[in-house]
Amino acid sequence: MIQHPYLPQTEDEIKSMLETIGVSSIDDLFSDIAPSVLLQKELNLPKTKTEWEVYQELSHLAEKNRSAISFLGCGSYDHIIPSVVGRIMGLPMFYTSYTPYQAEISQGVLQAIFEFQSMICSITGMDVANASLYDGATAAVEAAAMAVNSSRNSDTILVSETVHPSTKAVLRTYFGDLGINIVEVPAEKGRSNFAAIRDALKSEVAAVLVQTPNIFGYLEDLTGLADAVHDNKSKLIVSSNPMSLGIARSQAEWNADIAVGDTQPFGLPSYFGGPSVGYIATREKLMRKLPGRIVGQTTDAEGKRAFVLTLQAREQHIKRERATSNICSNQALAALGTTIYLSLIGKQGLKEAGNLCLQKAHYLHDRLVKELGAEALSAEPFFNEFTLNIGSKTDDLIKALRSGGIYGGVRVENLDERYQGLVTIAVTEKRTKQEMDRYVDIAREVL
Amino acid sequence: MIQHPYLPQTEDEIKSMLETIGVSSIDDLFSDIAPSVLLQKELNLPKTKTEWEVYQELSHLAEKNRSAISFLGCGSYDHIIPSVVGRIMGLPMFYTSYTPYQAEISQGVLQAIFEFQSMICSITGMDVANASLYDGATAAVEAAAMAVNSSRNSDTILVSETVHPSTKAVLRTYFGDLGINIVEVPAEKGRSNFAAIRDALKSEVAAVLVQTPNIFGYLEDLTGLADAVHDNKSKLIVSSNPMSLGIARSQAEWNADIAVGDTQPFGLPSYFGGPSVGYIATREKLMRKLPGRIVGQTTDAEGKRAFVLTLQAREQHIKRERATSNICSNQALAALGTTIYLSLIGKQGLKEAGNLCLQKAHYLHDRLVKELGAEALSAEPFFNEFTLNIGSKTDDLIKALRSGGIYGGVRVENLDERYQGLVTIAVTEKRTKQEMDRYVDIAREVL
């Protein structure tokens, strides 16, 4: 065995340590494992490699991936990420630390989480948020679980069709075999059918889940929905791309009970879908139903302000088999990234970024729809995404754009096969007029 | 004026600060500048750009540069750089700090410099080293200045022809107009002519400067040189690529008075020539002639070990117009990189890296010289560089290799036009057999 840089023990030290223990070999330390199960061969894996070799091999894999000017969205977006975000996330005391169990030496991590919670509360308008969940889809699951666990005799979650197909799929995985019905309420032309949702509000409905901007990019008009849901003693869960909330109505303003979503647009690279951050926020009365870590403000023995993990009675390590969520590890470092991002852009920046997305998306929309005559799935308003019904020409369009160095949009049928011929196009503040004009020029040839 | 992210003052604050000062406008703060010299126009520079725009523009410039498998050396080498080096150099308290004038809050920076000095002393075998100089060429200048200032009535520096041409050029710039003669002693077949050097040792000679491995890559045999130089009451300055010193004789072992060179091979990227680190080390008796910063060990008020900038009486800010060096800023952060690199590779690693360079350089040398019959400028021994006399085919060879994705070596005529047709080929531990075989295959076609 070579002296590996990650393994400090030298031969001499190993010898001396074995002596202290009172055994004569490393093998003796594994004598409690029956020979009948002991691995009798070497693992069929390559031998150790040096740092340089590993770096070369992984660089090679990275180079095998290709990219293009991206109009892809549907849950992951190509926004500008300030350099400070990565620099701070790379500070050793942030990324090499664990869950801040020991508050006295973890004030920095705790305070950063407290700030994250505060920002999520402010953006959603809610009272209380947790330290993060895995992603937007599992955040919706946790919200649904909160709703189910807050009401008696409920066995149904109503989900508008316009919720992200993956979110619906994950809901089905989580609840499908638990006797809880995930009932999809069909949409009309890319928008939720609120009349149908109201009609479906029966006493066994624990919650209604809607998403705005929805999977097709359109903003939903939730006027009156909360009242109807609340009259039914159900909970309203609203999922939102938080980047929209600088200019679009927040979940609290729609009078939702639980706000969820994904903060990937806030300072996190797409990274093939993860890590991102699921956020969840709710009203004070549901605070003790909230899953996951929560940081609270308190004081130390000298009366100074301090932060600490709190309300732990909710959590799996205390509740064990009575727990309603099993979350333990979360997405803390990614949540830190979001916190840094939001600190940098500030209240003005959130509005500006949202407005840039909005303006640019409308520029491309208008050129494609009004100028080229492409068919929009739905009418405005939308935020930074809209959907075209390209029909049989979808293949041609997407391929022509790709040849021109452009990812033209998400073929929604890849998320749900019912949506043949639909292409959802996302435009962020990073896209330029020149890039969009190129898009239009290529599309003109195909459409 | 926009509210720039690097400029925190808001309009309100500016107003309140102006009030405190007792003036009514920013312009009032510049009223001490005569209107006749005040700039009456806006600077003819582009307006402020956002971070993203700046990043795009610089990335674009970076992409305009191209690279190839490199056998270039002659003072800058393509070695493996461990990831830890960059990660640690990027810690904010290292790179955003200044010269450690305030010892009590700068123990980390001071200790790191002390460790750098210790490592340079150990590798060169010398007693004392400073905190760094600009680069290898200017280190040779500072050594020459030490020698001149240590002896009376001396006005000559003997320089072997095999010293790096740029070093010789810089020496001429520094001393050419000061009445100090930089006398080059011609080489023979790529090696110093020591007999000629001895013959040139006159009483006015302050120092003899030689380089090993020399500019052509060959190791010089300095046996007896120091005695001859010392008999003449002159100083021997030996410049060495420090990467060679794990296996080749150190300057102290050659009995030199001053050791110089450049630590670029130790953890620093080529970066188009800089930043690198000039190192200088000498005997204890010359300690107070050493230029630049020196960190010393001492104790604090409680008797604990502490480090501090010391021997400052030597420096420009004390000596002012009597100073023999004007160095102030040095290459501290790059020297930290070298210190981290040497800490990682350790005493075994230094030998191993040297041996890998040695073995690989000989592989390519033997294939080109023994197999293809190329003409070597000199006989062995060499370290990780050697020189071929390609003559009239130089252009063809270099171009053919470049077309094959290889930088075949340095055309020495680009450093000194006397060296037409000579190509110096550097091989580091990073080059693979496959790359060298490709080199040979292409060379076979041309030669």
Add this chain to the structure above:
Amino acid sequence: GETQLIFERSVAGRRGFLFPENDVETKPIDNLIPENYRRNGETCLPEVSEVDVVRHFTELASRSFGVDAGFYPLGSCTMKYNPKVNEDIAALSGFTSLHPLQPSEDVQGILELMYKLTKGLCELTGMQWGTLQPFAGAHGEFTGMKLFKAYFKSRGEHDRRKILVPTSAHGTNPASAHISGFEVQEIEADHRGLVSIEDLKKHLDENLAGIMLTNPNTLGLFEKDIETIATLVHDAGGLLYYDGANLNAIMGKVRPGDMGFDVIHMNLHKTFSTPHGGGGPGAGPVLVSKRLVKFLPVPDVEKQGEAYDFCFAHPESIGRISGFYGNIGVLTRAYAFLLAMGSDGLTAASEMAVLNANYLRSRLKTSFSIPFEGICKHEFVLSAKNIKEEFGISALDVAKALLDAGIHPPTIYFPLIVPEALMIEPTESESKETLDRFVEVMESIAKQAAVDPQKLHDAPHQTPVRRVDEVQAAKHPIVAWRPE
């Protein structure tokens, strides 16, 4: 002392980042979004400059503790060294910039990585195939429980609803089983600290779905009877779930698959050294034996000829468990670790982890109580019972005193079955000198318990804040800053 909240640094009008100007026509926002859809309230996001943000978070970092600061023997969390090259690799733009819905021909590199990592993990654990999607260990447990469900459903065994969990198990085990729709029954430990075979036998009936085990268990002891347990459970029609939290003890030595486990999750943020990041992101891949492969979540990564692609066509799959494909940024680091260690390095890592634990255990057993005899694996449990009874010094006091020595305390009060537990996991990254210093500090704390117990009750003394009032935090929760 205190640190300002970022909100408290805010000054109206200050900017920390600017977006490029709009290069298309700017229309009145009212024309694009009707009033009814528009936000009314302001957010409280801070207005600060770039240097404000940098200094704020740099200060927060300096008020935290990580592996790079020192010894972090937090039992069951495997706080090993996070290699720096992995951070450089994970930051390659060929990985970071990938959108999850790019065409598969443009993401061959990452798909190859996912495929090869899955294969490597299977070889390491002796399993057949797996999924990399679970975001964390608990998410892996949940996935595993869903696989159990799908298995029994496919067999029509709808009454198998009972999951057995040892009393010493991590809290996530019973919680995961519960939220997946199982009933949890606890199995007791015997005098050896191992699963009581006697008690186990009592629970083997037609309602048995299976058992969740960590092996070595949370006492750091290898479940010697694992073959017997596996036979008993399998014979009773149940399945075995392996909680990979303690896999760092046995790599290259014994494989969960070979021990008879049907499903396992790994914690890549433990065993494979991906940074814990203050609580996440992690990755909890789930690997299964042959008969469970068809139930794995979608999408799956497949190799067809020389090409890699996602496959959704698994009719018996439990379905999606995440919005996209999991924490890919964690997987890149884990794959780098797999390559860097290799078969020999992984084996050596476990050997050294076990050596370090036994060395510490041998040296600490004179000053503290040891609840169970014999060799341990990669961790062990110490008890402060002796100094608690004699001097009133609790495990918590010991933990807080360690803070003053610049050492992260062990996990305390877990497992629940050991009083005043201190659960110590040194990992393989730590040198003998680090362990020796820890012993020295622990011994001096034990000595101080006799001499000056109050000093220990008042600990920590040197930290940014003193002992923190948890009761107040829970009684009067303040969980978000609000503008006054």
Add this chain to the structure above:
Amino acid sequence: GETQLIFERSVAGRRGFLFPENDVETKPIDNLIPENYRRNGETCLPEVSEVDVVRHFTELASRSFGVDAGFYPLGSCTMKYNPKVNEDIAALSGFTSLHPLQPSEDVQGILELMYKLTKGLCELTGMQWGTLQPFAGAHGEFTGMKLFKAYFKSRGEHDRRKILVPTSAHGTNPASAHISGFEVQEIEADHRGLVSIEDLKKHLDENLAGIMLTNPNTLGLFEKDIETIATLVHDAGGLLYYDGANLNAIMGKVRPGDMGFDVIHMNLHKTFSTPHGGGGPGAGPVLVSKRLVKFLPVPDVEKQGEAYDFCFAHPESIGRISGFYGNIGVLTRAYAFLLAMGSDGLTAASEMAVLNANYLRSRLKTSFSIPFEGICKHEFVLSAKNIKEEFGISALDVAKALLDAGIHPPTIYFPLIVPEALMIEPTESESKETLDRFVEVMESIAKQAAVDPQKLHDAPHQTPVRRVDEVQAAKHPIVAWRPE
């Protein structure tokens, strides 16, 4: 407390990094290098693991102070914020990997950057052309002095050997002039703190080579008579050198070239925010007026059509001043700063730097002495004379007390012409709140001088080490660790 030296962490046989194995035939080293050329002695390089190295240097970083930690008003050093995007830009492999001897067609990007940066600096300073090669300010001064020499040589004026330097000048000015072969004569300041025109006139003769000035000067005062000075010096046949250390005061307001300077160096690590790195690397570009262009060092960067290339063909050039082309990695950051600020941003930076300095000066003048009246530029000099005389508290005591407040002290005891000098340069990066806190701390120190002077003599109290014994260090120099 103390920190081990990296050598003291060494354990024989431990490894922190491994090189790939040799993939060609390994020959006995004796066959390749004869014994006579071989090293005999061992080095003392440490034998440590990767985590040892990381923890060691992470600990050292935590025992240091930088701009990211807080206020750093070190006069004349312009410790402004170092933008993070510049670090990302400087780390682009399209820059870092460039070998200095690559063919110019492969390095068009970096040559373009160098060309455009030179042009931008010329516009900013009102000069004609320049060189980016000088590694630091002092190296720039040296280059400038050599340019003076070349100029006079070209005119046959060999007797012009006298350089005038104000008494308040940085030590590098006289040192640079001296090592370049000039004789230095000091010019006195008058009651205003400005160059005494009277004294200047005494030195104007046929031996005059020129004058080196910082404007604003080291007192932070603008040399109002600069036009008169320029005319006097030029009429006497001399040249004017501008030390760019204080350029941060006047960007976009007044240009050295317009004031009559012939040569200037800039400190990019000051004015252009490139990180100081604990003492370097910096960059000290030298810019010149038209008549001095032909003497600039080689190689020069030229634009020919759309292509950029180095040019060596300058027969009157002073020659090479560095091994290659200077600190290119500093230039990439500086160019990024130039673009980020732009014409309006650079002007605003100077305006805010001057605003900040005047604000601090106005607020501090009640607690400390102010040697010169009137507005200042980007920095100013305060004197602790009042508390020194009354309570025995020196500028050094004030500096050490500031350490306990987490503030880097100003430059002290410089310029030499002010007793107990505290030279304060806030820079434009600092907010009003930071300045207000500094005032608060300074005022509390002034108050404490009266109440408890001993506490100040004993300061600092909170730092990693207490006041350090400089005398011992210089008397018994220990400048390297050696194995026992």
